[in-house]
Amino acid sequence: MNLPGSGILKGMAVTAVNFIGSFLDRAHAKRLITEQYPEERPTLVETSRSFPFLVFDGDPEKGIRCTACKICEKECPPQCIFIVKDKDANGKPILRPQIFDIDISVCMGCQICVEVCPFESIRMDNIYEVSAYDRFETLVLHKEQLLKSNVYYRQIHPTEAAQTDARIEAARVKKAAAAKAAAEKAAAAKAAAAAKAAETQPEPTA
């Protein structure tokens, strides 16, 4: 038979152990696991994501991967992306965005834009300190704020970036090979044509 009231004492012991343990636990490994946020930053896991950004290679003007194809704009479920195609001096559209805005107060971080982008241009960022007083001034990100280099992308998401780079490299190699093959083919054709011409045209000296 348990002594009446012994359960209360057991419970008190548990809280007392917690109380004393929280002072002894210098390493904060088991108790006091709360992060002291502004002083202690969380170490983000690699897959953490917040809002999209635009990747460029090398130069932010020329190296921009986006071609303003507007697939992401159409696919975006909360419709937070707004794109206007750029035009050259003659008014002819060129494959580059003139305006690329993302309203991150609307964005829900679904990553669909990343899934659908055929140019590996839009990727997810992991910034999280974006609170601001004015949502239209500061929370609508423009092209200048969205553009971040591929180096940055490799830093925040190394595995993904490596895969992307490999894909781009493979595509480039494939393209180069195709071009080479085409060139070879063209050269071969040219040579063949030349040979044929040579065949049909008798050797003037012969």
Add this chain to the structure above:
Amino acid sequence: MMLQLLLAISAVLFCFGLLAALTRSNAIMVLIGIEMMLGAGNLNFIAFWKFSAHPELLTGVMFAIFSIALAAAEAAVGLAIIIQVHRRLRSVNINQADQLKG
């Protein structure tokens, strides 16, 4: 002079209680009036004790203490009766509680 003043105050309190008990038709107000009258009585006990020839005998004080104890019992039973009456008649108007049979 002070004794008479205290007695007059007590008389006024008593008459307020009487007024409440006589004019209000709500049983609880009648009870409130009775409590006031008892309080006036206690005040008289204390006043007479203070100005008595032998205050160290504590006669008035003892009376007041017993009277307070009795008033508490009276209030408890009275309110229990009022609640029972309300349960029967759905009303605490003393004009309606005119039957001896439940």
Add this chain to the structure above:
Amino acid sequence: MHFLENLPLATKKFILDLVKGACGWLCTKLGIALPPWAMPLLLTLVSILVVIVAIIAVYMVMFALMSVAERKILARMQNRYGPNRAGWFGILQPVADGIKMLTKEDLVPRGADKIVHFLAPIAMVAPALMLPAIIPYGTGMVPVELSAGILYFFALGAGTELAVFMAGWSSNNKYSVMGAMRAIAQMISYELPLVMSAVIAALVAGTLSPTGIVEAQGGYSLGFIPNWFVFTPWGFVACLLFYIGALAESNRCPFDLPEGESELVAGHLTEYSGFKYAIFFMAEYVGMFAINGLLVTLFLGGYKAPCPFLEWIPSWCWFFAKLALLAFSMVWVRATLPRFRIDQMMQFAWKFMLPMSFAALIAAAVWYYAGRGPLAWGLSALIVGIPYLALGHFCFTRHHTADNRRYLYSE
């Protein structure tokens, strides 16, 4: 150390001398002849005022410290840090809380009874601030020496119930009324064992005066065990009962169901905000300190030192150390025990605390007349022990535990 012991009284005397000197100087300067009764009257008024200011200042500081210490201790017991942002280790948190409370809008519901709604916080805080007046804080340091001090304490404690009712009823909110009704039911139920256990201490000490009760606990048995009432079987039980009653009277966990957030929003405080809410909050804490101070006075030897060789520490330090210990234990209990259900709370008061307090009363009387020796000890331990085990076994042990419970449809 004699200097420290006398420090509060010496400060008071210094202030009185200062007032006396200043007044005399002013009168000679202005050429006013004071009648003979004027100076003593003035000094009496000033000494009353000094004591009032000192009490309120001490209790406000304790309230401020408690409000941050409680949160920090509670946090540590739940493996958190608690407030540590405002100031050094969060020590300025009460200031931040105060500023927040005072700058909040003071809302009065449209359907509320405005006058009663306004008067309720006043009716709450006035008795709470009057409670500490009879507690002896040190040797010769009792603000008001009353021959019926204990009775005074409980008479004023009754005012709290009234204030809670006023707050609940005037808010015109069903949660407020329900919370107020629960609070009053709880306070009335737990006032009985509370008063009964206080009566036990008064009975053995033979006086209702708090100073007399403390003096009755002076001295040491066997040379080192203090003669506090808590170290006797009946005193231990009465102390525990008083402690539980104090928890219930000050609406603290596990008896905080009048303001149980999950059921009643905030009970009778639902419609209060800003300064009025702060006043309720303050009154609750001051009431808690006061009732803990009474517990120290009644059972824990008041301002007496626990061992003979520690008597060089000033008596008022001992009082406040014991008070701090009790306040800590209340936080500890809060961190440990979940909230009662309303029927459990009533059952506990009427089926356990009241019989136990009667048992402790009988045990105290037996101990008193059996000569306070080992025999008295045994007898009184038996008288409180048997009802405890019996009540605990028959009323408060769940005989349907997980082992023998049968689930009809899940097997």
Add this chain to the structure above:
Amino acid sequence: MHDLFQRLISLPWDQAPQWFFLFPALLMLLAAAAAVMLRNLIHCALCLTLSFIALGVLFIALGAEFVGFVQLLVYVGAVTMLILFAILLTPASEVAASNNPFRSFQLSKALNAVAGGAVAMLVLAGLLAAIFFSPHAQAAVNPAKAATAPAAAIGENLLNHTLLPLQGTAILLTAALIGAALLAKEDKRS
């Protein structure tokens, strides 16, 4: 200014404390009047409480500390709480108005008030006359010496001289407790 102050402080202020009881007395009467006059029952009960608190303070001012504290404890802590609970448990219903046997309800009410007021005034007049003009009124009374009622003396008195009434009161209170609980219990048969 100087003169005025001098004259002000030469008044017999040392006589003042024995008249302090007038403040709680006045407050008590005002609160009692409000309790009788107000329409809202809860307000009446709260005013009654204030009146009882003032009465307790009056007892303390008259030197009967113990009775004052008992008054506060019993009346404020218990009786008014009972009254407030009773008011909340007995909501006014429409039956009260419609079932009245008198057709001219307002007239009967007015008559009731006038008659009650007249009786109360008569009683008051009689009491005041007895207090101020009866031959015994001028009888010598003890000139208010510092009468005190220490708790120890009261306890001694209770257990020595008034033991039988004390036991009787105890029995009565127990009977009242059980009786009130039985009366207020829900009747299972109906």
